[in-house]
Amino acid sequence: MAEFTPQTRTLISSAALSRPRGKVVYWTVLSVVLVVFTLVFIGPLYWMATSGFKNVHEVLHNPPTLYPHHPQASNYKTAWTQLQLARLLWNTVYYAFGALFFQLVLDVAAAYALSKLRPVLGNVVLGAMLATLMIPATVLVVPQYMTVLDLPILHLNLINHPWAIWLPTVANGFNIFLLKRFFDSIPQDLMAAAAIDGAGPIRTLVSVVLPMSRPILGVVSIFAVVNVWKDFLWPMLVEPDPKKQPINIGIQSLSQGVPENVLIAALAISAVPTLLIFLLFQRNIMSGLTAGSLKG
Template sequence: MRTLVRPAVLRTPRGRFVYWSLLVLALVLFTVAFILPLYWMVTGGLKSSAEVARNPPTYIPEEWHPGNYADTWDRLELARYFGNTVVLIGGAWLLGLAIQLPAAYALSKLRPRFGRVVLGMMLLTLMVPATALLIPTYLTVTDVPFLGLNLVNNPAAVWLPAAANAFNIYVLKNFFDQIPGEILDAARIDGAGALATMWRVILPLSRPIIAVVSILSITALWRDFLWPMVVLPDPAKQPITVYFQRIADTTSLNMLIAGMVLASIPLVVVFLVFQRHILAGLTAGSLKG
């Protein structure tokens, strides 16, 4: 087995010392790189407005103001914009799964005619920069083809583009390809149709990858700023990311930082709750017999 360090070197005291020293140093540097911005953000919300703007900055708050978070929640009316964000993300996530799962199942197991062509065209959209698609997508939601609907200031303007995610379909299809065809044949022998097979066989086996796709979708939607700002000009319907940008010039810096910390908590909680499924999905490549 080829490794970066020869086993003979690791058996010497000097080799072990150098190896473990570099490993610990690398782990410490990576930990600091990830933890320091979080620490800076959380402590920034605990400082006074004058202390946040001080130069040079203080690394530990001279005066602790934990009440900043409660004041930020009440004064900035974050509950309303959290609600807007949940509606946008929840609708886009559910609609996305309703479209992406059957599409991936059809391309993987039903093998329709011209399925490879359809998959290739979907993957081709991944090569196009998102900004290049901004104007065509906006023109589409302002005048939906065949329906003539204007979806501006409607949550569907966020739901529909987010549901058409070629990357998620490709990831799901690759996972479905690993499921043995014998399992589907057994379901067909028992009288299950294509829809019943997907619902009763495919989806229960696909929980890890569904969790991965869900987390990726929710994270991307929660951080999205440009598209909601364009299609939701009404301030009362905007998500929390657009709301923070709109009030940035009129809000004290410490309250703005505290609001950003509060806006980050749901994503952290979702990751901690579903991390087991995420790790299982990332390492999924085969099925146990």
């Protein structure tokens, strides 16, 4: 008796694709879609990178030129020195990895407690955390600013202090949800075996859970660094001192009197680290997001 093999349902049947006309239509539509989406995403990056090599006249030319007719690589060197990008990059790295450290410590602890320790009203706490994701970030700007202006109980002013950037990023509901979902997929048998060996909750977290959680920890780390790196409004409010500003705000503060081509070159330099992070770790991001989706 012949074995029945279920067919995968698609928008275009395999019979239609087997015809010459079907193949032509399919590949034409696919090529057009790929080209259009590539231009949409790559176009602004190409314009920014090439405009850094143009002179002021070419940058302001309407319609814009497709490529620099007289390339000026010195624009990037001028942007690096005139806008003090080395100091601004260091400030950004300091803020980003400081936020990463505190997020990993506190978010991992919160997700582990909700997943494995199962406290009373844990689901209510998790639901409240996820509910905060529905609130637009701009709505929280004023209460967050009032908080760092006069920290409750301690009555400290955190303006121009790294904690003003780190504190709002520490308890990230989305990261806690990702970590909890992954921790839920860790077999309970491993937790029971660790308990039989005499391991307490903290030792189990360090010796069993964290070594198995490298994919999702990598994803959370990338999100934490990129979120701080690309933020603009909040650092502009809490870091008014130009010497302590991250690169996005520093470029804006020091841009007075800077030619447009040099300013665009500085913006291109500031975008390189996040692009490299994505290109180097895109596979880790996708595998980490899908990790823990199936239990077992």
